[in-house]
Amino acid sequence: MKILAIDSSGLVASVAFVNDGTMVAEYTTNFKKTHSQTLLPMIDTIVQMTGIDLKELDAIAVAAGPGSFTGLRIGSSTAKGLGLALKKPIISVPTVEGLAYNLCGISTVICPIMDARRNQVYTGLYEFKEKEFQILADQKAVSIDEIIEEVNLLGREVTFLGDGVPVFKEQIKEKLKVPYSFAPAHMAMQRAGAVAALAAVYWEKGKIETAAEHKPVYLRLSQAERELQEKKKKEREHGNS
Known part of the structure; x- marks a missing residue:
């Protein structure tokens, strides 16, 4: 194909x-x-x-x-x-979803964040379960605080990626209560x-x-x-x- x-x-x-x-x-x-x-x-x-x-x-x-x-x-x-x-x-x-698919096969929850201005992000929550791409929370436009709270409530390790990471990295570090990481440069955008x-x-x-x-x-x-x-x-x- x-x-x-x-x-x-x-x-x-x-x-x-x-x-x-x-x-x-x-x-x-x-x-x-x-x-x-x-x-x-x-x-x-x-x-x-x-x-x-x-x-x-x-x-x-x-x-x-x-x-x-x-x-x-x-x-x-x-x-x-x-x-x-x-x-x-x-x-x-x-x-x-396409952005999340950069991390195909990763074991953590995937949280892409795209800077949508006005302290908002385009985001969603995804995972790979038995090698299949799963949507935990569909894409949406919300404040960065809302998605951080949602990730905290989920209670699982998460990997962030997207152009919103450099914009909101300090807020994530300050407010996130679960283990987290940021995708490397070749997978981040x-x-x-x-x-x-x-x-x-x-x-x-x-x-x-x-x-x-x-x-x-x-x-x-x-x-x-x-x-x-x-x-x-x-x-x-x-x-x-």
Whole structure:
């Protein structure tokens, strides 16, 4: 099975090509360039280096959200455009699940945390039980204090990863009451290879969609939408006073 995977949901831009469970190529950058500048050239580089024919792909996998609103739109529109042009299905992989899959096979609970600003994180809780990926708490947007409390109540050793770790590391160290660790650098951020690997599992379970059906998952309103909502609320309050 041939899968092209894309992840531009956060700070990292990543593209991977997996063929029958073999990682043929993976291109990941974590640099100060917008994903609109990097994603298509990265795909083109992988195509040129490996000689793959995109028409032979079985599916296109994408980290579908949550994450950066701009990054999600770029990744999803790229996957959607390729899917429509090539007439290939899309495998939408929830971003936090894809991030957790970096730690495939680990014995601890996995807690990805992506910085969602305003002292919030995109997060969830996962584990590998008898080699199978299990969801203990589905992905969500909550305060860092809420997920720390949830982990404490779970009472099990946990491994954290994601771009929220450097932001909230001191709070985790101060407030966590269970054994914990932080993923090493090569596993700590989004990787399209993990998205592709999990996508293959979802393919077997029939979790696919057409390119026309695909849309990103935001979990919460964008900053512009929040500001508009707050403005309308103030206008209503002013009108009622």
